[in-house]
Structures are given as C-alpha cells and as structure tokens.
Amino acid sequence: MERNDVRLALPSKGILQHGAEDFLEACGLKVYRPNPRQYAATIPGMPGVTVLFQRPGDIVTSVQAGSIDFGITGYDVLSEKGANGGAALVIHDDLGFGACSLNLAVPERSAAQTVDDLRQWAAEAGQAGYPIRIATKFPHVTAAFLDRQAITPYRLIGVEGTLEIAPAIGYADLICDLVSSGITLRDNHLRPLTDGVVLRSQAVLIANRPALRSRPEVLAIAHHLLEYVEAYARGRGSYLIIANMRGDSPEAIAQRMFAQTSLGGLQGPTIAPVVAREHLRAASDWFAVNVVVRREHLFEAVGELRAIGGSGVVVVPCAYIFEEEPVRYRAMLDALAAEQQAATSAAGEGE
Missing domain, CATH: 3.40.190.10 (Periplasmic binding protein-like II)
Structure with a gap:
C-alpha cells in the first residue's frame, strides 16, 4: 500500500x-x-x-x-x-x-599482544585439535576480518548477553566486542589486541x-x-571573527591577511568600509573585517589579526554554515545516477 x-x-x-x-x-x-x-x-x-x-x-x-x-x-x-x-x-x-570500535580482546593473562600473536595462537590450537573460540555479537564482520588476516582455525560463539564474562567462565578464549572507553574491558580483566580493531563505527x-x-x-x-x-x-567548531582595521583599501588589507597563516577564511575574508560618523567620514580609513576560522586556529588567528592592526576583535561561534548545495546531497545524487546507468547498461547487454 x-x-x-x-x-x-x-x-x-x-x-x-x-x-x-x-x-x-x-x-x-x-x-x-x-x-x-x-x-x-x-x-x-x-x-x-x-x-x-x-x-x-x-x-x-x-x-x-x-x-x-x-x-x-x-x-x-x-x-x-x-x-x-x-x-x-x-x-x-x-x-x-556514537563513536566506538569493534575490537578483539583477550584476557590480561594471555601472551597474545597482536594479530600476529593471535594467528600463531590459532595455528597452535588447531594443531592440538581445537579451534580458538571467539565470543561475539558480530559474527559476519568478525569472520571477514579473521579470514583477511589468515587466522585459522577458529569458532565463533554467538552471545546475546554480556560478552566480557565469556573467557572468565571458560566458554570462549577471547571476545570481539564494541569498545568506547575501554573501562568495561579493564573491569573484566580483558585488554584489546594492539592492532585488533576489526571495525571503526x-x-x-x-x-x-x-x-x-x-x-x-x-x-x-x-x-x-x-x-x-x-x-x-x-x-560546529568554527568561529566568526569580526575586527576593525585601518588600511588604504580592502585589497591592501586582504594582502596583509593573506600573508598570515590562519586568516584565509572559507573563500576569503569579507572586508567592508566602516561608515563613520558624519564629522569623521571624510577622513575615515577604517574597514570591518570578517573571517571564519576553526577552533584549533582561533587564538592564533586573533593574535595575527591584532599583529597586523586589528582592533575591537569580536568572536562569535558559528551555529550553521550553509553552502550553495550540500556536498553529500550531490554525492548521493551522483551515486544514484551511477547505479542507474550501470543497471541500464547491464540490462542492455542482457538483451
């Protein structure tokens, strides 16, 4: 319907x-x-x-x-x-x-530190007649990773509840589970393999x-x-800096700004004349400068502005920055068009 x-x-x-x-x-x-x-x-x-x-x-x-x-x-x-x-x-x-990673984690007492160690562990266990047992809620992703790393033999054990207890009570040798802070692993005497990130999510x-x-x-x-x-x-993480600056022209001020490392803005700074009071207007050579910078460059940018004559500096966090068209919307349309073209070509070849 x-x-x-x-x-x-x-x-x-x-x-x-x-x-x-x-x-x-x-x-x-x-x-x-x-x-x-x-x-x-x-x-x-x-x-x-x-x-x-x-x-x-x-x-x-x-x-x-x-x-x-x-x-x-x-x-x-x-x-x-x-x-x-x-x-x-x-x-x-x-x-x-929602950032986290899917990690292989072993008991703290285990000698395994890396995926290479796990590969050797699996091979030795296989020679002894049993595969290593890995408890996980992500069997397909885990199996794909293990196969890419040539770790064999292994047996995946599906678990609905808490994974971390599996090695302690003996029904798995290690686990493959989601990790964010790592506190839960440490509380259960587990540690991730140093290169055992199966997936970042x-x-x-x-x-x-x-x-x-x-x-x-x-x-x-x-x-x-x-x-x-x-x-x-x-x-998110961007700031609009507004300052007043003396100069002969917007172009001259722009050249002073471009000579710095943090004042390039999005497409460039916006520079406009300051409208002075009537009795000062004829002699006014002040301009208003607007430039967007990232948080990590904020204090460096403020310092550079002041060093080239900026004053009355105001900093405002940016809530949104709209572009002409969202980049990912265009990417979505391109992906759909490419898929449609591929489907049309495949249908034509099949006739």
Missing part, C-alpha cells in the same frame, strides 16, 4: 537514542515526542515526516525493506547485516556521535534507494536533512 508520509527511524534506547535526538535538535530539527513511551513522534521543522523508534538492527532491516525511508543507526550494525550496498544507502557517514544516516529514486517527497526530505546536517557539521 502506498504511503503518504516520509518515515525516519531513530534508535529506541541507549547512547544512540540520546545522541540522535540531541544531534537533530542541534541541527535545528528537534524531535517532538510528548510521551517517552510512544514509539512515534514528529519533527515540527519537517512537516510530513513521521519519526519512529526502533532497535538499531531493526532500523537497518526496515530501511532495507522499504518500510522506513531514512534511519540513523550504527555503522557497526549496518556492516554486520550486510545492508550497505543493497537497498540501504549511506547518505551521511560522519554524524559525529559511529552513527550514520541511511536511506532507502528505491524511495529516493521514485518518490519526490523522499528526495526533498533527503535534501532538507542533509542541508541542515551539513550546515551544522560545518559550523
């Missing part, structure tokens, strides 16, 4: 839920959910969008099936379900929250490919989402 609403799925609990809601609010897309027990909500800034709350794995399945148009989930879950490359398309891979925004191609309202919401997400991401 054809739907009129556009559906966005968010994680229903845990760090990803709070991270997704906080992130969307920071992007200017606050989720309105009057009752926290309800599994449906709205975004007043995007009329026509229904927000549903699901488990991260179910979000991937729903977007893949087409019952959900957009979803925010973890890249780890997406990779485990093998959905990226199917009907689910990643349209933003750097939302900036964070929250990603995914969309249903067929819906993007066939439903204009879904494509419009994709543009809306990416417009605000990209503007927020570009603004």
